[in-house]
Amino acid sequence: MSKIKLEDFVNRKRLFDILRIIVSIALIYFIFIIVDRDKLTDIFHNAHRGWIIASLALSLIGVVIRGWRWQILLNVLGVHVPIAELVNIYFIGFLFNNLLPSGLGGDAIRMIELKKYSENISDVVTSVLVDRLIGLFGGLTLALIALAFRWDTVPYEIAVSSVIVFGGIMLVGFLLVNRSLYLALQKISPIKKIAGIPFINNLFESFQTYNLKALWQSFLVSILFNISLIAMNVTIGWSLGIDIALVHYLVFVPIAGMMLILPVSLGGLGVREGTYIMLFEQVGVPQEIGFGIGLLVFALGNLAPGLVGGVIYLWRGSKNFIVHRNLNKEKL
Helix, strand or coil: CHHHHHHHHHHHHHHHHHHHHHHHHHHHHHHHHHCCHHHHHHHHHCCCHHHHHHHHHHHHHHHHHHHHHHHHHHHHCCCCCCHHHHHHHHHHHHHHHHHCCCCCCHHHHHHHHHCCCCCCHHHHHHHHHHHHHHHHHHHHHHHHHHHHHCHHHCCHHHHHHHHHHHHHHHHHHHHHHCHHHHHHHCCCHHHHHHHCCHHHHHHHHHHHCCCHHHHHHHHHHHHHHHHHHHHHHHHHHHHCCCCCCHHHHHHHHHHHHHHCCCCCCHHHCCHHHHHHHHHHHCCCCCHHHHHHHHHHHHHHHHHHHHHHHHHHHHHHHHHHHHHHHHHHHHHC
């Protein structure tokens, strides 16, 4: 029975991946219709290669920082993994998440790879989930700080909606780590119903696994990662010849990141580009350049790490093959 259920799950996952690919193609096709393709071609042709290389370097550095953040969370659970190994697992996760529309996503691959170091599956799932959410909180924190000091440089509607959404998510994050306050608020009927949702309850229990020191350390590392992510976006913008205020990137990039949480497209392709067009157009950036920034963010921030992950994955496979072959020879 369990085997059938597993097969059904994989089949549904594959069907969902096919739908995501279709959505991505449809969104990209629609964007190509509304933008001037000749201008888009000129924009990429005249892109500054030096800044693109810098963006690529920042993208790869960001993966290393993510591995460091993940290691902090795992150490608390007693799961000690070298940071080089965690970085490799992160790169392999990019491979499956963005380049291979398989039945396994990047987070699932990270969990499978980490099982080699921990037999406790709940620890594995918890670390991946908390790692992802802390990354989101880091970006939102930078955005709120930017808005506090440069409110007037962001379109009013975007600034207000960002504060409401970002503030709400940060409040939820605070409640997840404050057990006494969380339990006290559950006495209120509407909140009790929300807390009774299995996902919300599991999320709360996941955060409660970690002490505040570890969460604080991983949060600070997350701030560092988001700075590298913002810097990557800024250098991509410079490569395409735009020079806008830093606060716009600090607000727009987390918004785009939140949009990508919805798993409706392959690697966020189409959703990301449409979001970049909509946001950057509010501050005078042409649609073609907004689209170009989104495509380069996808290429340098998703595809490039995925290619690195592919090399690591093949290298691991070849090493395992050689080891097994030598063992078989010794037996003979």
